Amino acid sequence: MPAISLAKAPQPAATNPAQIRNFCIIAHIDHGKSTLADRMLGITEVVEARNMRAQYLDRMDIERERGITIKSQAVRLPWRSGIDGQEYILNMIDTPGHVDFTYEVSRSLAACEGAVLLVDCAQGIEAQTLANLYLAMENNLTIIPVLNKIDLPNAQPEKFAKELANLIGCQPEDCLRVSGKTGDGVAELLDQIIAQIPAPQGDASAPARALIFDSVYDSYRGVVTYVRVVDGHLSPRDQIQMFSTGVRHEMLEVGVISPEPLPSKGLGVGEVGYLITGVKDVRQSRVGDTVTTYNNPTKKALAGYKDPKPMVFSGLFPLDGADFPVLREALDKLQLNDAALVYEPESSAALGFGFRCGFLGLLHMEIVRERLERESKLNLISTAPNVVYNVKMEDGKEVRVTNPSEFPDGKVAAVFEPIVKSTILAPSEYIGVIMELCQDRRGVLLGMDYISEDRVEIRYTLPLAEIVFDFFDQLKSRTKGYASLDYEEKGDEEGNLVKVDILLQGEAVDAFSAIVHRDKAYAYGVMMTGKLRELIPRQQFEVPIQAAIGSRIIARESIRAMRKDVLAKCYGGDISRKRKLLEKQKEGKKRMKMVGRVEVPQEAFVAALATDADIEKIKAARKAGN
């Protein structure tokens, strides 16, 4: 076998860049990236067969369970080419596979010269893969098209080879065929990576410049920063400096991943490895930043650094109010490893104390929430997510609104909302329903292309707020799960947006306010007043529920007065039961929120604000408590 033992392979800091190949794998969830990566670890023998386990590189439980990669990885694989017989070092940089992490993906891509485009040849390319492929092409990466799962009985390699060829502009015969499962074609793929992907180029004598493409918090070692050296050299004796902040750090360790961390004498041009500096928080070592040395700093940063910008906001509240400090601690801990996560304390009349959190997108939100619940044993309620609005007042003042309750009163000149450019891939039979959905969500068609005979790529601009509100679910259900979606930010645009207030007996209830398009205000008003009519128990007087834009009422419901609230019977044996019920109601009353004279149970707030999944959870918790 053309594997080379680690000891005999070219060593870090002493490898000629001409012998290095840096590549990543672009693939959709389920298309077999982790299995292929496992196979590469196996045949290069960096992992011994007896130590092998599935999805070797995915570190978090959540990654294994969901089959997605959240944080990237970089593994050094020595390999002797079957074509020229020379020794090479392959650095496989794993990229996160989801729309929310486009920025992180783009940094991973920037650390490579080539990409393996891996497509399941029973399913074809998906929207997120396509988006990442375009990203790779924009980064001038060499693309190696690969059809995976050729062992499957329903594989259609000819069909999808044509599809890939159309997308990349190569010949269908150029598509390699592999099976991560059986190992077929994997050695040939490694050889092709060496043959097709250019070696890294850089100036070994220039001041050091290394790109941070990932930054991971480790509870024992602090932050582990993954870098790709572009110019110069990093050695264990260096003091390093972050270009964006100018902050200096001691270097405690430099090394490569193979696939366990292995300290090295340094990293040279084109090499990929890790740094440990004793930093305790990933925000001090941000993805996209440039690492240089303190003694001989570079004057020119590597391009592309951006601060992560939260796009979606949601309130997170502990189900049990006493868990608030636990939640704070858990968020603090999570932020060590997630520079994109922002949060600040929020107090809600309905839900108590919690945090207003900002996320990159819906998946990021889901992952954060799941990790909080799992790792800190918390039971959380999250409010329906919303986007960030910029409100321009007539007096020229500007207000940034991350929570509908912050929407300013007074004369509003214009409201701006985030817009995204979305790409949807689907079988062509669904074009109609997809267009219907997008138009219903204020979408503007940008274009449509057939990527193969029966599959189309549809491009729309859509307000992010519309995507945040159950768009995925709708898309999936209307296309029987066949459509895939990707989107990227496209800046803010003015929208005909209004704030709809919900009034109980004439009093506005902050928690129920929403910012919606004017055309949808009525529908929201009808939906919310109807929901509340079901959720709020009858009072001894009639309670009007109104939806209003400013002072104009757009929808109205009412809860009829309660006429009977008494248990008729009260004998000896009933008294104790009745008193216990009263005691229970006393407790319940503490959780009642008074809106004027109207008693609103906390459950009503939760049910109106929370997601359906949350409501199920609350029901289950209540059942278990009884």
Added chain:
Amino acid sequence: MPLSFYVHIPYCVKRCGYCDFNTYTPSELQDGATLEIVSNDYIDAVLRELESAPTSTVPTIFFGGGTPSLLPPADLGRVIAAIRKRFDLAPDAEITLEANPDSVTAEKLAEYLTVGFNRISFGMQSAKPHVLAALDRTHNPENVAKAVSMARAAGFESISVDLIYGTPGESLDDWRETIEAALALDIDHISAYALIVETGTKLAAQIKRGDLTMPDDDLMADMYLLVDQLCENAGLSWYELSNWSKPGKECLHNIAYWKSANWWGLGPGAHSHLNGERWWNVKHPTAYKTKLFAGESPVQDRETMNASQLRDEEIMLAIRMREGLSFEMLKPHELERLASYREEGYLDTSSDRIKLTPTGRLIADRIVREIVM
């Protein structure tokens, strides 16, 4: 302090569909046993329990169930005799028997009077056959009139009927006919209860399946206001949320419950209250008997109420009565919270006490919550 006795008779010929009381049919207890055999044995156990009650004056005894009238009068008489022997049973003590109109005869009624009963309460429930059918009751509505006149002829001074309203399928007119039928009888007292669907009953299952539909609360409220009005018109005055009587014919035993007096419940599952302490017996008759015959206490559990619990109970019970609450019972901020209820006509504070108006009675529980929270 006087001590009232409740005697639980946990037997019925058949369980009614809405009933979740602690009662058993003979077939549920043991194969081939007749009630006569079970009865004697059961009364032995009750007398054992009675031995542990503190001696005091006894103003009332109430035999409830189950169906006390299923047992031979002599067996029930053994309990009265035992109480008379050990306690100071007042000569004018009220001694009530709950009776099924089907299970009484002139002879039995005479015997009940002989052994000491002076008040009888018949489970009439409804005058409408389709309502009785929905309730799964076995009696023939015509038997009620017969039973009442037999009881009067036998010499009962105080006769009551129990009614139930809000049964699935019962209209306001059905209910009016039932009340009128009851008021046409020679009775002194009416208890009228809104039907409560208890979990685990046959009725609950029928509703869950959709075979029956409960009337809405608005109809229930109208039914309550109707019975109140018709009783008052007929000279039966309201004195507790669900009870109306001729003057002087109020049920003293139930008033003892509602005034937080001392009372002792004999029998399986029975609750007792003595000076702020409450306990209840094991539920099953067999377990109850076994414990007593083994010389053990039949008490399953007990609770001692603290001052705030006692006060809550007192308010919760007293507000349901004609006399209502005294102003001194409430704190100023509690009175303040009641202002809107007074303004909206739920409370009458025109005298020196706080009383519920008819519409106020319908939301009594809410008003109690308003006070005690």
